[in-house]
Amino acid sequence: MTSPTQAxxxxxxxxxxxxxxxxxxxxxxxxxxxxxRPGAPRVVIxxxxxxxxCSRLLxxxxxxxxxxxxxxxxxxxxxxxxxxxxxxxPAVPSVAGLTAAQTLWLxxxxxxxxxxxxxxxxPELGQLPLSGRPVTIVxxxxxxxxxxxxxxxxxxxxxxxxxxxxxxxxxxxxxxxPREFAVELAEGLxxxxxxxxxxxAPEWADPEGLVLQAEALLNPQFGAPELPxxxxxxxxxxxxxxxxxxxxxxxxxxxxxxxxxxxxxMHPEGFDPADxxxxxxxxxxxxxxxxxxxxTHPRILRQFLAPLALAEGDGLPVHLxxxxxxxxxxxxxSEDMARGMLLAxxxxxxxxxxxxxxxxxxxxxxxxxxxxIGEAVRAGIPDVPGAQARxxxxxxxxxxxxxxxxxxxxxxxxxxxxxxxxxxxxxLLTDPGLFTHAEPVxxxxxxxxxxxxxxxxxxxxxxxxxxxxxxxxxxxxxRAALLETAFVEDGLLEYAAVLRRTVPELPWHTLWSxxxxxxDAVTVGKLPPSAAASxxxxxxxxxxxxPESAPLAxxxxxxxxxxxxxxxxxxxxxxxxxxxxxxxxxxxxxxxDPARILRLSDDERATGPLGFSRGADYVRVWRxxxxxxxxxxxxxxxxxxxxxxxxxxxxxILLVATESGVKALQIRPAQPHATTARRSxxxxxxxxxxxxxxxxxxxxxxDAHPTA
Numbered sequence: 207m208t209s210p211t212q213a214x215x216x217x218x219x220x221x222x223x224x225x226x227x228x229x230x231x232x233x234x235x236x237x238x239x240x241x242x243r244p245g246a247p248r249v250v251i252x253x254x255x256x257x258x259x260c261s262r263l264l265x266x267x268x269x270x271x272x273x274x275x276x277x278x279x280x281x282x283x284x285x286x287x288x289x290x291x292x293x294x295x296p297a298v299p300s301v302a303g304l305t306a307a308q309t310l311w312l313x314x315x316x317x318x319x320x321x322x323x324x325x326x327x328x329p330e331l332g333q334l335p336l337s338g339r340p341v342t343i344v345x346x347x348x349x350x351x352x353x354x355x356x357x358x359x360x361x362x363x364x365x366x367x368x369x370x371x372x373x374x375x376x377x378x379x380x381x382x383x384p385r386e387f388a389v390e391l392a393e394g395l396x397x398x399x400x401x402x403x404x405x406x407a408p409e410w411a412d413p414e415g416l417v418l419q420a421e422a423l424l425n426p427q428f429g430a431p432e433l434p435x436x437x438x439x440x441x442x443x444x445x446x447x448x449x450x451x452x453x454x455x456x457x458x459x460x461x462x463x464x465x466x467x468x469x470x471x472m473h474p475e476g477f478d479p480a481d482x483x484x485x486x487x488x489x490x491x492x493x494x495x496x497x498x499x500x501x502t503h504p505r506i507l508r509q510f511l512a513p514l515a516l517a518e519g520d521g522l523p524v525h526l527x528x529x530x531x532x533x534x535x536x537x538x539x540s541e542d543m544a545r546g547m548l549l550a551x552x553x554x555x556x557x558x559x560x561x562x563x564x565x566x567x568x569x570x571x572x573x574x575x576x577x578x579i580g581e582a583v584r585a586g587i588p589d590v591p592g593a594q595a596r597x598x599x600x601x602x603x604x605x606x607x608x609x610x611x612x613x614x615x616x617x618x619x620x621x622x623x624x625x626x627x628x629x630x631x632x633x634l635l636t637d638p639g640l641f642t643h644a645e646p647v648x649x650x651x652x653x654x655x656x657x658x659x660x661x662x663x664x665x666x667x668x669x670x671x672x673x674x675x676x677x678x679x680x681x682x683x684x685r686a687a688l689l690e691t692a693f694v695e696d697g698l699l700e701y702a703a704v705l706r707r708t709v710p711e712l713p714w715h716t717l718w719s720x721x722x723x724x725x726d727a728v729t730v731g732k733l734p735p736s737a738a739a740s741x742x743x744x745x746x747x748x749x750x751x752x753p754e755s756a757p758l759a760x761x762x763x764x765x766x767x768x769x770x771x772x773x774x775x776x777x778x779x780x781x782x783x784x785x786x787x788x789x790x791x792x793x794x795x796x797x798x799d800p801a802r803i804l805r806l807s808d809d810e811r812a813t814g815p816l817g818f819s820r821g822a823d824y825v826r827v828w829r830x831x832x833x834x835x836x837x838x839x840x841x842x843x844x845x846x847x848x849x850x851x852x853x854x855x856x857x858x859i860l861l862v863a864t865e866s867g868v869k870a871l872q873i874r875p876a877q878p879h880a881t882t883a884r885r886s887x888x889x890x891x892x893x894x895x896x897x898x899x900x901x902x903x904x905x906x907x908x909d910a911h912p913t914a
Contacts, residue, residue, distance in 0.1 A: 232263055239378070251388050253405070262460065304359075345367075348363050372392075433474055457489075458578045473496070490586065506546070511550060511574065516580075516590070518620035530601075533597055557572070594627040598624045611639065621640075622652035632662065641689055649668075668689070674844060684713075691714075713840065716869060722769060722868055724865070725863040728851035728863045730806055730861055731806065763786040814855070823849065
């Protein structure tokens with residue numbers, strides 16, 4: 207790793223970058239990386255405190271790297287050492303809200319790689335230069351990675367994506383990472399390969415840029431109100447220098463200057479430019495000084511902003527702000543919030559959302575102007591897990607009748623993030639309704655962040671199924687169906703029953719599932735009346751006559767010889783496979799002679815209203831039409847592993863097998879008139895517990911921690 211080198215002084219004749227307004231030393235280093243000067247690093251790691259200006263610097267640099275943006279800039283007026291050559295734009299995967307794996311697949315799509323595993327992406331990128339395609343990658347905003355803040359995704363992006371990328375000798379990488387990961391990313395690379403640019407370090411300081419930033423913000427030409435210290439150029443310059451000098455040595459200097467000016471301009475009454483005690487040195491001091499100028503205790507402003515600092519995603523729906531602020535503060539904040547918007551105005555921004563599926567009451571969100579404000583507010587909360595616990599309790603109270611289908615989108619999709627940071631997420635992971643209705647990418651990320659030993663059986667089932675849910679990107683109904691099957695597979699029948707009761711429109715009910723290794727084919731068959739009668743007689747209580755004999759629908763699986771309950775097809779041939787015969791409706795193993803099993807005829811199959819088609823890992827079920835071509839898709843079943851066998855009975859029982867087991871699903875609605883063989887259980891619901899017994903454990907809600 208090389209030490210940062212001091213760039214030469216900027217010639218006074220050069221104009222500053224129109225977007226950045228400074229940072230020429232850093233821009234020179236980035237330009238040297240881009241033009242691959244001899245001795246320039248191959249990997250540049252940009253870092254700094256929240257609000258130091260990393261994102262703004264990268265944005266301004268990328269404007270110089272993009273051919274279209276370059277056309278709108280007066281490049282001749284800039285310092286030539288800060289202007290990279292006119293090259294094809296680098297790849298810029300936006301990691302905000304994404305996982306490490308999603309980031310890598312963005313790169314794979316950008317470069318049109320043929321990789322099927324993330325591990326294959328790195329060597330394929332390494333081969334691209336042989337075809338004349340340079341691999342130059344810029345990764346901004348790693349601190350914003352991940353769908354859930356508390357899941358630690360920035361660390362995974364660094365370790366699972368950026369470090370392997372940096373290790374590929376033909377990849378030129380520029381990444382904006384949190385300071386705690388900067389040295390880790392550079393470790394292991396040969397000397398001279400990596401350079402760390404820490405914008406808070408003295409060698410990369412830009413005091414003149416800070417002054418220019420403050421002066422531009424104070425200038426009425428750029429929107430500032432006309433005040434004595436904004437209209438007079440000398441007074442404006444003097445105030446800008448004072449603001450910049452106070453902010454220069456603090457973390458987040460760019461953000462401090464921006465917020466300080468906004469605070470002054472929004473409430474100039476009582477501000478004295480000559481009183482340096484009114485000038486902040488950090489984002490936290492901006493908050494406190496602003497509250498004092500508004501004759502408010504600083505604690506009130508921080509309590510107002512606390513829910514936004516603890517929020518997940520882009521921000522909070524407006525209607526949740528007051529109850530969540532009250533929950534964090536441990537008191538009723540209604541009156542304070544009613545008059546608090548002017549108080550919080552410099553730090554809050556509305557976010558308008560449009561599109562289908564967004565309720566009217568959640569189209570406007572409130573968020574913080576910058577993540578650095580959230581860092582400052584969180585730093586002042588003495589017990590963040592306790593505050594998150596109280597927020598989680600308030601969100602649970604907002605679920606109507608504890609029915610997640612009626613919950614607001616923020617509550618449904620983000621409560622897991624709050625309970626994760628509170629340390630209480632495992633207590634929430636017992637409700638099939640939450641599993642069904644929560645956005646699966648976010649919920650999966652939160653659950654994966656919990657140590658496995660803390661997860662109960664329902665959460666482990668969800669985690670096993672989550673890759674299917676995220677892959678399918680399907681609506682809640684389909685997620686419920688996949689989860690219903692997963693619960694049956696794992697023996698959690700009471701949870702499957704809850705889903706059948708609460709989601710009555712499920713496209714199927716899973717009748718049974720058994721783990722059997724090595725199944726390579728399945729078919730639906732019939733046992734003739736004589737065999738079926740003997741089976742019924744064996745099961746009937748003593749002294750009771752068995753019911754009238756009828757063919758019994760069975761599932762026949764081709765399994766390895768020696769599978770428990772199976773019979774070999776040829777007793778005298780040790781190499782011959784075996785078959786496992788099960789009651790199609792219940793999964794009970796039947797000790798039947800394979801030779802006596804009757805296959806369904808083509809005519810019998812054609813009498814059923816449903817048909818199916820199969821791919822490697824999906825089965826589509828469709829309803830027959832009156833004419834060929836009139837078929838309509840009823841549902842589709844997907845699998846994490848390839849199907850090894852599939853069949854469908856005339857009365858709509860779908861039989862499927864994978865390398866790990868066999869299961870039967872009753873496709874709904876069934877067609878009673880199409881039944882051609884006796885079923886042991888006439889309706890799948892008859893095998894379920896009574897509704898009272900089918901109740902899954904309800905999440906009692908996280909315990910409130912002591913007041914923050």
